[in-house]
Amino acid sequence: MNTTQQLAQTRACARERWQEKQEAALAIAVGTGTCGLAAGARETIAAIEAELERRRLPATISQVGCVGMCSYEPMVELQARGRPRLSYGQVSGSNVPEIFAHYFEGAALERTVIVGEVVSTTVHGDGQTLQSLSFVRPGTHDRIPFQRKQLRIVLSNCGLIDPLSLDDYLALDGYVALEKALTQMTPEQVIDEVSKSGLRGRGGGGFPAGVKWGLARKTPSWPKMVICNADEGDPGAFMDRSSLEGDPHSLIEGMIIAGYAIGAQEGYIYCRAEYPLAIRHLRLALDQARTLGLLGKDILGSGFDFDIFIKEGAGAFVCGEETALMASIMGQRGQPRPRPPYPAVAGLWGQPSNVNNVKTYAYVPRILRLGAEWFKSLGTKGSPGTAVFALTGQVQRTGLVEVPMGITLREIIYDVGGGMPYGKTFKAVQTGGPLGGCLPGAYLDTPVDFESLRAVGAVMGSGGMIVADETTCMVDFARFFMQFICDECCGKCPPCRIGSMRMLQVLERITAGEGKMEDLDEIRYLATNMQNGCLCALGQLAPSPVLSTLQHFEHEYRAHIEEKRCPAGKCQAFRKRLVVQPELCTACGLCELACAVEHSLSKTVLGALIEAPPPHPRIYIEPIPGSQTGAKGVPAICHHCDPAACIAACLPQAMHRSPENGGVTNVGGKTDCIACSMCVIACPFGVIARAPAPTGRLMALKCDLCPGREVPACVAACPTGALAYKKGREIALTGAEAPFIAHDSLVGLTAEAVARFLEQVTPDDLEPASKVAVSELVATLAVERSTSN
Secondary structure: OOOHHHHHHHHHHHHHHHHHOOOOOOOEEOOOOOOHOOOOOOHHHHHHHOOOOOOOOOOOEEOOOOOOOOOOOOOEEEEOOOOOOOEOOOOOOOHHHHHHHHHHHOOOOOOOOOHHHHHHHHEEOOOOOOEEEEOOOOOOOOHHHOOOOOOOOEEEEEEEOOOOOOOHHOOOOOOOOHHHHHHOOOOOHHHHHHHHOOOOOOOOOOHHHHHHHHHHHHHHOOOOEEEEEEEEOOOOOOOOHHHHHHOHHHHHHHHHHHHHHHHHOOEEEEEEEEOOHHHHHHHHHHHHHHOOOOEEEOOOOOOOOOOEEEEEEEOOHHHHHHHHHHHHHHHOOEEEEEOOOOOOOOOOOHOOEEEEEEEEEHHHHHHHOOOHHHHHOOEEOOEEEEEEEEEEEEOOEEEEEEEEEOHHHHHHHHHHOOHHHHHOOOEEEEEEEEHEEEOOOOOOOOOOOOOHHOOOOOOOOEEEEEEOOOOOHHHHHHHHHHHHHHHHOOOOOHHHHHHHHHHHHHHHHHHHHOOOOOHHHHHHHHHHHHHHHHOOOOHOOOOOOHHHHHOOHHHHHHHHHHOOOOOOOHHHHHHHHHEEOOOOOOOHHHHHOOOOOOOOOOOOOOOOOEEOOOOOOOEEEEEEEOOOOOOOEEEEEEOOOOOOHHHOOOOOOOOEEEEEHHHOOOOOOOOOOOOOOHHHOOOOOOEEEOOOOOOOOOOOOOOOOOOOOOOHHHHHHHHOEEEEEEEEOOOEEEEOOOOOOOOOOOOOOOOHHHHHHHHHHOHHHHHHHHHHHHHHHHHHHHHHHHHHH
């Protein structure tokens, strides 16, 4: 047993040690969440220790949880006395000397990046404070875009404290809320405070937590149970995992308070075994709490007994449903059961049980410390507080974000996430994990709260948010999630077991080019019966991704069925293969120069071929087998543009579509720029270059370098009619907003490529001055190349 006086003494000592750590000559923090360890954080720590020894620097090294910017891992913070606290990203073991040289000597960074200057953020409420970290631009102290609209409440300790240190948690007012509940409040007062705050369960349904706790307390049956759903089976979701890894004591404190409120003596954390680091941190934190007398018999001398146990799940998505979860804890097959009775009346082992997820319990200590009114002041009237999302998919800044309820989807995707990479166009966002709906651009200004999302056919869910751009096939998108549902279906009820498999078969048939218009009616029929007949939410919500894509993107379904094409070019069945006649191919490389899309094998020549990471390569250069005349090659399985720029660029006319996939036709009236690079090839002066990311387009702006020509070379070469005269000699895109840029050198173009181009064109096609200008450029490039070598 430990008393409140002993806890106060322990906390005072913890705060002294915390202050000593902050005032150390050199304090170093390394992110060692799952994302950091996967990126090599252990090697980074070893390299830091070696660098400290080499420099003879005394320092304290702390290991902290993930701050949400997983793409920057391993992340390292350095703070020397009298210097700013800087966070560096992508610090591998070999890069450690670089960040030390930058921090202490001002040397340039080559392989690492500065995430920002780290500053403390404090939230005030009811005379109490809540600390968290913010990242600002060095010098300006403006918050970096990723964090500008975030408000870290449930994630406030992640990245700030060492999750293995109970001292760190105590120093930042850990277990103050528990002490307040046990010594100053009755169980009914605790429930009333949670009810007043408006806290709604963050596991997906959004049921008021205070109401659920009250029902469990009023049920006249004992013993009662407190259960934490930490299963988190949604694809791409890692909110609970990061919270468990970076701040396990918040969950434990919240569960103890819930146990006191409903009159329980036992708690269970159901966590999937695929989270070994989270489980390891939880086990250590539970042992620390027991040692301090915060778990076990007569907690803080209050007469309240409570302990928590961990149950490792086997990774079944259906066990995220509370009745299936409880069945799994009891050693039964993880399958849901009909309700009522609800868990608050008859749950684990038939006893009254309260089930919430990690985030819901973690909010409770903050609410009791800072007050219900403080929490209600955040977010919206119907959905107070913050929302935690795993922002993933085709967005520039992915990661873990916590934002006030009521923020719009547009603000999350564009202001926090930075919008689409590579200048792509937004197509849809799915909220709520694999059971959520997909919303197109017309819904981007929808507020993110329980009611608003439900009103437009989506759900809040547990916090997954997947962004799709123009390259995503929405039919295949729906097929992916239905495949997931089929894999995770427990098989108990026929509407889910049979309906999901049948719907998957229909979607597979459509993406394979064998769909029929009647399939759309069958999808709707199957969806209606699953929604009305399935036993649990998994089956009832399983059709949501399919129905929402069919509602908002029916034209894509029709294109697959009626036109036998995939508008996004993703479905393998509709991809067109480019072939070559070896006897005609001269290996000139002009098809490569004309290529407007990224690929994964060939090197860029003109900047037109962008090295794109998997899984997004669209085209690759395939060597011709048995070629006797050099390194010949051809783009294969390309579906990017029609008319094909590479075929148009081929002077010997060796390239064509394979007969079984149809011929090449010019789409009449199409004037969109397809970034084919033909204008770059045609320009005799080399002044046209690819614009910087994210637009990636090409153009010569206000160019008048083709004197005497009735039609400029670039306009004549454009296969789609996208270039036109505007305002005299100015050349611009027709009907496009993307600006073009002009350069006074052949950016990225090798001397050999220029010379090869000059060999392929007819001399009459070039003005004498133009040919001289290009020749001079060739000579200049050759000199630059020899100098660099």
